[in-house]
Every structure is written in structure tokens, then in C-alpha cells.
Amino acid sequence: MKGKIKINENACKGCGLCVTSCPLHLIHISHRINAKGYNVAKFIDPEKKCTGCTLCALMCPDVAIEVYREKRVEMRK
Ligand code: SF4
Numbered sequence: 001m002k003g004k005i006k007i008n009e010n011a012c013k014g015c016g017l018c019v020t021s022c023p024l025h026l027i028h029i030s031h032r033i034n035a036k037g038y039n040v041a042k043f044i045d046p047e048k049k050c051t052g053c054t055l056c057a058l059m060c061p062d063v064a065i066e067v068y069r070e071k072r073v074e075m076r077k
């Protein structure tokens with residue numbers, strides 16, 4: 001299962017709970033500062049490792065993370 005997440009930067013408080021919750025360490029606190037003055041979380045997944053497990057979204061107290069999942073379809077030759 002492939003996944004990806006979208007972080008709503010304006011809702012993020014930079015608490016870091018999502019950072020510690022991701023088993024694959026795909027989320028980091030960035031240098032970007034949102035309108036409320038918080039350093040926001042950033043999803044970095046160049047190798048497309050995210051499984052869409054939803055742990056990060058469940059941990060976020062501000063419901064700032066949306067998770068998208070994509071079923072991998074095997075093509076028959
Ligand atoms: S959905 Fe799971 S694997 Fe993907 S970023 Fe969130 S915690 Fe990490």
C-alpha cells in the first residue's frame with residue numbers, strides 16, 4: 001500500500017507529535033513559520049516509503065494531517 005500525507009500548515013502548531021509517531025521518520029519540523037508563528041511539520045518522502053498507516057494523523061491534536069492511500073495494482077503481462 002502506498003500512501004502520502006498532506007499537512008495543513010495553518011493548523012499545525014509544530015508540536016512534533018507526528019514526527020515521533022511516524023515509524024518511517026518521514027516527517028520533520030521545518031524552518032517554515034506559519035501565520036501563527038509556529039515552525040510547521042513537513043513531509044519528506046523522496047523514496048515514496050509512506051504506507052498510509054495514518055499514525056501521524058491520529059496523533060495530531062490539531063487534525064492538521066490528511067492521509068491518502070493508493071492501492072498498488074499489479075499489471076499482468
Ligand atoms: S501515514 Fe504512516 S508512514 Fe505515512 S507519514 Fe504518516 S505515520 Fe508516516
Ligand code: SF4
Pocket residue numbers: 007011012013014015016017018019040041059060061062063064065
Ligand atoms: S502533530 Fe499536528 S500540530 Fe503537531 S507538528 Fe504534527 S502536524 Fe503539526
